[in-house]
Amino acid sequence: xxxxxAEVGIAEDGGEKPGAVPKIRRAVCPGSxxxxxxxxxxxxxxxxxxxxxxxxxxxxxxxxxxxFSVEERLSLLTECTGKYGNVRxxxxxxxxxxxxxxxxxxxxxxxxxxxxxxxxxxQMAQMNRGLAGIDTLFMPTNPEYSFLASSLVKEIATYxxxxxxxxxxxxxxxxxxxxxxxxxxxxxx
Ligand code: PNS
Numbered sequence: 001x002x003x004x005x006a007e008v009g010i011a012e013d014g015g016e017k018p019g020a021v022p023k024i025r026r027a028v029c030p031g032s033x034x035x036x037x038x039x040x041x042x043x044x045x046x047x048x049x050x051x052x053x054x055x056x057x058x059x060x061x062x063x064x065x066x067x068f069s070v071e072e073r074l075s076l077l078t079e080c081t082g083k084y085g086n087v088r089x090x091x092x093x094x095x096x097x098x099x100x101x102x103x104x105x106x107x108x109x110x111x112x113x114x115x116x117x118x119x120x121x122x123q124m125a126q127m128n129r130g131l132a133g134i135d136t137l138f139m140p141t142n143p144e145y146s147f148l149a150s151s152l153v154k155e156i157a158t159y160x161x162x163x164x165x166x167x168x169x170x171x172x173x174x175x176x177x178x179x180x181x182x183x184x185x186x187x188x189x
Pocket of ligand 1: 030031032059094096097123124125127
């Protein structure tokens with residue numbers, strides 16, 4: 001194993017010693033997922049084709065206001081990713097690399113929508129690799145979703161715009177219900 005490289009994942013030669021317990025190739029798709037969109041699911045589904053197990057990890061960020069609570073986001077993600085079979089959903093706080101190390105996850109998978117995403121994502125990827133030897137795999141977003149962001153979906157839906165083609169039906173339903181609740185005077189999360 002090279003110095004600075006996370007000691008998790010498959011053997012360096014790609015093979016396994018006879019009698020050894022097979023190692024699980026695991027990756028994480030981290031994010032806020034407030035709420036999960038079809039763009040997120042495209043990346044999660046493609047990561048699920050590449051890895052034995054994909055963990056979708058929701059950042060618990062108490063300083064950022066959100067439309068859905070962490071529990072609600074986890075529940076939506078669980079329902080939307082159930083079809084993949086090898087995807088599980090979790091939450092984390094603190095540094096992503098610490099979460100990766102505690103859960104034997106050597107790879108972060110990130111979708112790149114456009115060049116504008118690249119600068120910040122590269123900075124984070126290099127920092128995460130420097131901090132803990134955790135690598136980042138950039139996956140180009142399906143062009144169909146290159147304009148898609150949870151923040152835009154929320155804004156458009158809040159002002160009555162149609163977002164049904166941008167999020168799964170279940171998310172659409174809960175999004176409209178939450179916006180209606182908030183308009184009636186209910187709080188946000
Ligand atoms: O969906 P988002 O909000 O763009 O996701 C950003 C996220 C959660 C992937 C990123 O903010 C993150 O990894 N936060 C955890 C804190 C951390 O590790 N910060 C150092 C990054 S180098």
